[in-house]
Amino acid sequence: MAGVLDSVNQRTQLVGQNRLELLLFRLDAGQLYGINVFKVREVLQCPHLTILPKSSPVVRGVASIRGNTLPILDLSLATGRGRQADLKTGFAIIAEYNNKTLGFLVHSVERIVNLNWEDILPPPRGAGPDHYLTAVTHVDGQLVEIIDVEKILAEVAPLSEDVSPSIVKEEDQSKAAQFRVLIVDDSSVARKQIIRCLQNIGLEVVALNDGRQALDYLKGMVEEGRKPSSEFLMLISDIEMPEMDGYTLTTEIRHDPRMQDLHILLHTSLSGVFNQSMVKRVGADDFLAKFQPDGLAERVIERIRGAEGN
Known part of the structure; x- marks a missing residue:
């Protein structure tokens, strides 16, 4: 795990040309998923979580990390699977999306792979309208699914799409x-x-x-x-x-x-x-x-x- 953390720290500073680096993880023992390393701040063993009353079930709690209180979202639950059962063995991927820092609870974190965006493909047409995928790719013969995090965040904490009346004359x-x-x-x-x-x-x-x-x-x-x-x-x-x-x-x-x-x-x-x-x-x-x-x-x-x- 220390090697993965060191790689995240180094590679988040890289900027490629039509390429990306994915941090691979699993929500259970099966399917492989990926998240763009550019969005990852660090990976931690799941920290102690404090339950937030009346929060979305997807938010398993909040954690104090480096002086900040961050929500920790259960990606398995958010995408229609069961809850991550054992928090002690899980990991939190600390990432930044849309000017907000938060954690994603996952089953395990594996490694970082360097890919070309040409190898990242849209979801299969047969996936239907309700899937949580933004793209798919293959690594060493295995299908890797890239989750549409923006869809999850919009469901957990919807953002206003309206423009303030004072802005538009x-x-x-x-x-x-x-x-x-x-x-x-x-x-x-x-x-x-x-x-x-x-x-x-x-x-x-x-x-x-x-x-x-x-x-x-x-x-x-x-x-x-x-x-x-x-x-x-x-x-x-x-x-x-x-x-x-x-x-x-x-x-x-x-x-x-x-x-x-x-x-x-x-x-x-x-x-x-x-x-x-x-x-x-x-x-x-x-x-x-x-x-x-x-x-x-x-x-x-x-x-x-x-x-x-x-």
């Missing part, structure tokens, strides 16, 4: 009707959150599931003689996505003179370990940690007002 809504925004995110929950936020402003939204799909869509536009920056106010892209991540998508767009002036906002739950220099390195225009409806609305309204000024 009537004139902004009036102008917004003439613009479209392209959004790219592999999480169905995240897509719905963003769409709701943008529709509150009055924008038309085109939503795609991953970077490869978005790049193919944009290339199709330019091959038809259409200019993406003329048809879209901006692109709002997640970073972690199957087949092609947001960094690589941005790089590909910037390297194509037919679409390189498209405004790109990287919008991701990688808040705690995101290296701001990557925005400049890949040529993105801005970065925003998920999910802040007012912050997202402010970025978009600023673009609307800027476009009106041109």
Whole structure:
């Protein structure tokens, strides 16, 4: 276990190009799962938990870790399986999602693997609408499932998708009707959150599931003689996505003179370990940690007002 912890500490500082490193774990003795190392702060033997009255059953309790009180979520229970029975033998993966630090209770933690995003695939079509997967891959011949943590968090502690009335002026809504925004995110929950936020402003939204799909869509536009920056106010892209991540998508767009002036906002739950220099390195225009409806609305309204000024 000490080796895994050392690897987490070292590798959370790495930034790859269309690659990721997964920390592999199990919720029981069977299926293998993975979480992006960029989101992991540390891995601990399950600490002492204090029960929170009236909390979600998924929250097994709170733990005091390095001076902070963190909720510990039972991933097995959250994804429709049984509760982790023996807390003493379990582990807590301490991670940061959407500007919040929390722990995920798991059965066991195994190792870290280095993969290319091209090897990360969307969930099988037959998985149905109620699954908790955002992607799948294979490691040494074994299927690895990547859980849609944003869906779990939305169920345990729903976030407001509404924009504060003070943010959007009537004139902004009036102008917004003439613009479209392209959004790219592999999480169905995240897509719905963003769409709701943008529709509150009055924008038309085109939503795609991953970077490869978005790049193919944009290339199709330019091959038809259409200019993406003329048809879209901006692109709002997640970073972690199957087949092609947001960094690589941005790089590909910037390297194509037919679409390189498209405004790109990287919008991701990688808040705690995101290296701001990557925005400049890949040529993105801005970065925003998920999910802040007012912050997202402010970025978009600023673009609307800027476009009106041109």
